[in-house]
Amino acid sequence: MNLTLALLLHQTACGAIAAAGFGVLFNIGFRSLPWCAVSGALALAVRTCCLDGLGWNLEAASFAAALTVGAAVQALRARADISQNALDVVGCIPMVPGSFAAKAILAMFALTSTTTADAAQTLIPAVQFALRVTFTIGAIGTGLAIPTLLLRVRVSR
Amino acid sequence: MDMIDSLSPDDSGSAPALEPMAMVALDAGRMLMEAGASANSIDGIVAKFARGLGADRVDLRIGYASMAITIGIGANGITRMREVGHLGVNQRLDQELWHLAARVSRGELTTEQTRAELTRLATKTPRHSAWVMAVAVGLACAAFGRLLKVDWLGTGPVFIAACLGQLLRRELLTRHVNVFICAAVVSFLSSLLGGLGAHWAGSGKIDMAMIAAILLLVPGVPSVNALNDILEGHPTLGSARAVTVAVILIFAAAGLWFGKVLLSHWGIET
Numbered sequence: 001m002n003l004t005l006a007l008l009l010h011q012t013a014c015g016a017i018a019a020a021g022f023g024v025l026f027n028i029g030f031r032s033l034p035w036c037a038v039s040g041a042l043a044l045a046v047r048t049c050c051l052d053g054l055g056w057n058l059e060a061a062s063f064a065a066a067l068t069v070g071a072a073v074q075a076l077r078a079r080a081d082i083s084q085n086a087l088d089v090v091g092c093i094p095m096v097p098g099s100f101a102a103k104a105i106l107a108m109f110a111l112t113s114t115t116t117a118d119a120a121q122t123l124i125p126a127v128q129f130a131l132r133v134t135f136t137i138g139a140i141g142t143g144l145a146i147p148t149l150l151l152r153v154r155v156s157r
Numbered sequence: 158m159d160m161i162d163s164l165s166p167d168d169s170g171s172a173p174a175l176e177p178m179a180m181v182a183l184d185a186g187r188m189l190m191e192a193g194a195s196a197n198s199i200d201g202i203v204a205k206f207a208r209g210l211g212a213d214r215v216d217l218r219i220g221y222a223s224m225a226i227t228i229g230i231g232a233n234g235i236t237r238m239r240e241v242g243h244l245g246v247n248q249r250l251d252q253e254l255w256h257l258a259a260r261v262s263r264g265e266l267t268t269e270q271t272r273a274e275l276t277r278l279a280t281k282t283p284r285h286s287a288w289v290m291a292v293a294v295g296l297a298c299a300a301f302g303r304l305l306k307v308d309w310l311g312t313g314p315v316f317i318a319a320c321l322g323q324l325l326r327r328e329l330l331t332r333h334v335n336v337f338i339c340a341a342v343v344s345f346l347s348s349l350l351g352g353l354g355a356h357w358a359g360s361g362k363i364d365m366a367m368i369a370a371i372l373l374l375v376p377g378v379p380s381v382n383a384l385n386d387i388l389e390g391h392p393t394l395g396s397a398r399a400v401t402v403a404v405i406l407i408f409a410a411a412g413l414w415f416g417k418v419l420l421s422h423w424g425i426e427t
Contacts, residue, residue: 014300021297024285025323026193026246026378044304086248089381098375099305099368105410106417141384149388 003053008045015044018094028086035076039091043069047095059135062095066143074147088144097136104129174211175235177268179228182207183239184275186217186224189254193246195382196391199224202258209261210268221397243336244401246378250282287327294373295320302369307355311366314354318370322347326373337408344371344412352420352427364427367416374409376402 019040020033028036043065050061066088073088107126111119186203194202196219207215207228214229225238257278261271285293298319299312307315322343329339351370355363380402386395417427 011304014303017300018297018304021293021295021300022377023248024290024293025297025373026248027250027284028248086251089378092381093375093377094301094304096375096377096380098301098372099365101375101406102368102371102410102413105407106414109410109414137380138384141381142388144381145385145388148385 003049007052008048011048012041012045015094016041019043019090022093023086023090026086026090028090032087035087036090039069039073039087040094042072043091043095058097058132059139062136063139063143065095066092066140067146068143070144070147074151092140092144095136095140097133100129100136101133104133174268175228175230175233176237177272178207178210178212179226179235179237180239181210181268181272181275182212182215182228183224183226183237184272185254185258186219186226187239187241188275188279189251190219190224190241191244192248192251192254193244193378193382194251195389196386196394197389202254205258205262206271209258209264209266210271219391219394221394221401243330244379247282247284249284250278253278253282287324290327291320291323294323298369298372301372302366305365305369307362307365307369308360310358311351311355311360311362311369314358314360315351315366315369317354318347318349318351318366319373321350322370323373337404340374340405341408341412341415344374344409345415346412347371347373348413348416349419352416352425356420356425363420363425367413367420367427371409371413374405376405 016037017040020037023033023036046068047061047065050056050064051058054061056064069091070088073091076087104126107122107129111122111126182203185206186199189199189202199219200217203217203226204215207226212228212230214227214234216227218225221241221244223238223240225236227234227236229235257266257271257274260266266274295316299316302312302315325346326339326343329342330336334342347370348367352363352367355366360366379398383395383398383402386392386398388395420427
């Protein structure tokens with residue numbers, strides 16, 4: 001277990017800043033930006049606890065974090081006066097594995113090189129990164145969708 | 158006349174009020190789509206607009222580049238199609254459209270008043286200034302960098318590179334440069350500046366600084382929308398979004414690769 005309070009606070013603060021920054025990019029009003037920050041902070045706090053506290057893998061931790069954010073946003077949407085889609089997606093943006101995606105594609109570019117000395121050593125990380133990107137985005141999307149789908153079933157009954 | 162016949166719209170033009178009603182509802186859907194809404198949201202809001210303006214029946218088909226609507230009142234009905242423009246993200250516009258849909262569904266506005274409101278929203282919804290956006294994106298990418306374990310020496314260059322990348326992206330999009338070319342160019346510039354800055358600052362994480370500086374290009378909303386659309390019964394639109402996300406990532410990675418090649422050429426190991 002590698003979880004420390006300093007690490008948790010650092011990850012939470014970075015998640016809040018990243019989510020608020022992307023909130024501005026998505027043209028969310030200044031009054032609603034604190035909610036974006038809270039959403040991002042919650043996502044990163046849950047993911048860090050699952051990753052470093054419970055020892056889960058990235059995909060499972062991302063799923064738990066997205067599920068938590070999705071449920072919290074469902075509960076708070078009336079107070080935040082911001083579309084639910086915006087708030088939960090912005091909160092989960094800091095968890096989108098952009099670096100893995102870049103590494104996967106760069107490794108695939110390297111594979112096409114005729115001078116690749118050991119193709120297997122390049123191919124395996126490329127596939128691993130690509131799979132992690134796919135599964136992590138799938139986990140985030142599914143985690144966000146479940147609370148919405150459950151609420152819709154409840155409302156329609 | 159059997160049940161099927163009674164539900165079939167008659168495109169005879171005998172109800173002229175249907176035409177503006179259909180076009181206003183379609184315009185609302187198009188604006189939502191261009192503001193980054195998911196298919197289910199668009200479906201619900203367009204139905205609110207059409208029913209609020211008096212339609213009895215509403216059927217919507219949402220494609221990646223076009224939308225089609227069939228609306229009917231009594232035995233009359235029409236089908237109209239509308240092209241959808243560049244898909245961005247604009248949450249203030251999205252929110253305003255939700256509020257307008259609520260007013261229309263309460264019967265507070267006529268078709269003409271709704272059209273005027275849509276025009277007002279399209280032209281008057283405020284956006285953050287270019288500099289505010291650039292600083293916010295810079296901060297977001299710097300925070301991303303810290304999450305990717307970039308050291309403090311590399312965080313400043315990531316901030317500056319992402320700020321400049323965002324300014325360039327906005328400028329290119331204003332000039333209607335292709336979105337994929339734009340991703341490659343911005344990625345090249347941001348990764349190069351991030352890498353050079355991290356090298357000059359003495360950072361030990363030049364590769365991660367380069368990646369963090371291009372994370373402004375990660376299409377987070379489209380990728381989450383893609384999965385949502387598939388889960389909520391719109392696999393065609395979801396697949397189209399997913400393919401677009403993949404191609405943007407490929408172009409962004411190409412820009413990053415060119416940046417790495419140039420740095421290696423200058424003797425900077427990434």
